[in-house]
Amino acid sequence: MKDTKIEIKNLSVFFNYVQALNKINLEIQSNKVTSIIGPSGCGKTSLLRTINRMNELIKGFLHKGEVLIDGINIYDKNIDLVKLRKLVGMVFQNSNLFPKSIYENIVFAPTLQGINEKGILDEIVERVCTQAAIWKEIKDKLNSNALNLSAGQQQRLCIARTLAAEPSILLMDEPASALDPISTAKIEELILELKNEYTILLVTHNMQQAARVSDYTAFLYMGQLIEFGRTPKMFTNPINKQTEDYITGRFG
Amino acid sequence: MERPIDIHIEKLKTRLIKMCSLVDDQVDKAIEEIVSGKNTVVNEIEIADRRVDKFDLKIDRIIHRIIALNQPVAVDLRLLLSAMKININLERIGDLAVNISRTADELKLQDKILSNIKFEKIAGEIKHMLKLAFDSFINNDTDLAKNLFVHEENLDRLVDFSQNKLVEIMKEDPAIIDEAMKINSILEELERIGDHATNIGKEVYFIVSSKSLKHLDSDDINSLDDI
Numbered sequence: 520m521k522d523t524k525i526e527i528k529n530l531s532v533f534f535n536y537v538q539a540l541n542k543i544n545l546e547i548q549s550n551k552v553t554s555i556i557g558p559s560g561c562g563k564t565s566l567l568r569t570i571n572r573m574n575e576l577i578k579g580f581l582h583k584g585e586v587l588i589d590g591i592n593i594y595d596k597n598i599d600l601v602k603l604r605k606l607v608g609m610v611f612q613n614s615n616l617f618p619k620s621i622y623e624n625i626v627f628a629p630t631l632q633g634i635n636e637k638g639i640l641d642e643i644v645e646r647v648c649t650q651a652a653i654w655k656e657i658k659d660k661l662n663s664n665a666l667n668l669s670a671g672q673q674q675r676l677c678i679a680r681t682l683a684a685e686p687s688i689l690l691m692d693e694p695a696s697a698l699d700p701i702s703t704a705k706i707e708e709l710i711l712e713l714k715n716e717y718t719i720l721l722v723t724h725n726m727q728q729a730a731r732v733s734d735y736t737a738f739l740y741m742g743q744l745i746e747f748g749r750t751p752k753m754f755t756n757p758i759n760k761q762t763e764d765y766i767t768g769r770f771g
Numbered sequence: 772m773e774r775p776i777d778i779h780i781e782k783l784k785t786r787l788i789k790m791c792s793l794v795d796d797q798v799d800k801a802i803e804e805i806v807s808g809k810n811t812v813v814n815e816i817e818i819a820d821r822r823v824d825k826f827d828l829k830i831d832r833i834i835h836r837i838i839a840l841n842q843p844v845a846v847d848l849r850l851l852l853s854a855m856k857i858n859i860n861l862e863r864i865g866d867l868a869v870n871i872s873r874t875a876d877e878l879k880l881q882d883k884i885l886s887n888i889k890f891e892k893i894a895g896e897i898k899h900m901l902k903l904a905f906d907s908f909i910n911n912d913t914d915l916a917k918n919l920f921v922h923e924e925n926l927d928r929l930v931d932f933s934q935n936k937l938v939e940i941m942k943e944d945p946a947i948i949d950e951a952m953k954i955n956s957i958l959e960e961l962e963r964i965g966d967h968a969t970n971i972g973k974e975v976y977f978i979v980s981s982k983s984l985k986h987l988d989s990d991d992i993n994s995l996d997d998i
Contacts, residue, residue: 726844727842730844754844754845755844755845755848755849755981756845756849756981757845763845763846766844766845767774767776767843767844767845767846767847768774768776769774
């Protein structure tokens with residue numbers, strides 16, 4: 520049965536009056552991985568960033584349409600942005616850890632939320648690091664600088680840090696594009712593991728990655744949603760010629 | 772703009788088309804041998820079959836390499852999966868042509884029997900079916916591919932008729948049972964060539980439409996929407 524977590528209705532986005540997204544309609548299912556694919560500049564990241572209202576940090580941003588999470592329009596005036604961004608976590612292409620210890624990085628959000636008790640924070644650190652499949656590698660060096668970890672470990676630590684805020688949606692913007700194949704495989708395994716508890720949106724340029732990890736795939740081109748469907752169908756027999764041309768590398 | 776995979780796919784198609792031409796020639800010669808009684812072509816068909824076997828191996832290697840290096844999806848993937856099966860069907864047609872020519876080599880009284888069964892029609896149907904199968908592959912033509920089903924049913928009817936006729940001939944003249952049984956085995960092998968031609972048509976249909984025609988009969992095929 521369909522269980523819609525995010526509903527995007529007629530969403531258009533402009534930056535300084537240049538249209539980046541054009542009347543997007545999309546339903547994102549709970550506890551599924553949805554990949555957004557498309558050529559550079561097609562609006563993938565813009566779409567992702569409408570879901571935690573991060574586009575508003577960019578000057579000249581305008582939008583039309585609605586983004587509903589659990590039926591609530593997140594662009595309503597009375598929406599608390601801090602609560603929204605707690606609900607919708609985000610992982611970026613390059614890890615953006617604070618130049619602090621591993622422990623401090625993870626407890627950053629819970630501390631901001633007012634949790635100060637050491638025992639509870641310790642519990643959170645172990646739980647989210649286990650979820651992010653990095654606990655075994657860092658449990659003996661929680662006080663060392665997070666930036667001393669490898670790129671793959673840093674990215675998984677970013678995921679752990681995001682999970683510590685207890686979101687229900689994870690936005691991932693090219694989370695493995697700067698990583699080697701082994702680290703990429705770990706991130707992909709992690710995505711599959713995490714979807715049991717979170718709704719995941721993944722922006723990727725790596726078509727094979729989209730095919731491997733996502734349940735649904737959306738193909739965007741020049742700000743328009745060209746095709747959206749189940750990933751096996753999209754990669755074996757897409758309906759739209761443009762989708763087929765893109766996934767088979769005929770675009771150019 | 773040509774993609775890197777296009778060069779390899781083109782090479783694969785060229786090999787498959789050459790293989791089509793080789794097995795087409797093998798079947799033509801085998802049929803000619805049955806009708807004319809000339810047994811000089813057995814050797815030629817066997818030599819051609821060794822070439823077909825080499826093509827079979829080479830095509831397998833090309834497909835393996837394209838999949839490993841290009842991670843194909845959608846129509847590219849369908850083409851490669853179907854090319855593997857078309858390759859198998861072509862190789863089997865080549866083997867059947869060899870078997871037929873070896874059996875035909877042992878025939879002595881074919882004039883007496885062939886005129887009483889519808890052999891010419893069967894031979895004509897086989898040649899036509901191979902042409903349909905190969906043309907449908909070369910031109911990605913699903914209409915030709917669907918047409919094969921009608922011809923396959925026609926072929927089956929002709930073979931059934933001829934086999935019944937053979938039984939009658941054997942009853943009338945038990946002295947030619949041995950010869951008639953050989954012709955019966957040739958008929959069965961020709962019928963299998965027809966099946967392989969139809970299989971090729973099914974693969975062409977799958978490449979173009981992504982719909983499988985497996986386990987369907989000609990009524991089901993006729994009710995399919997045009998692509």
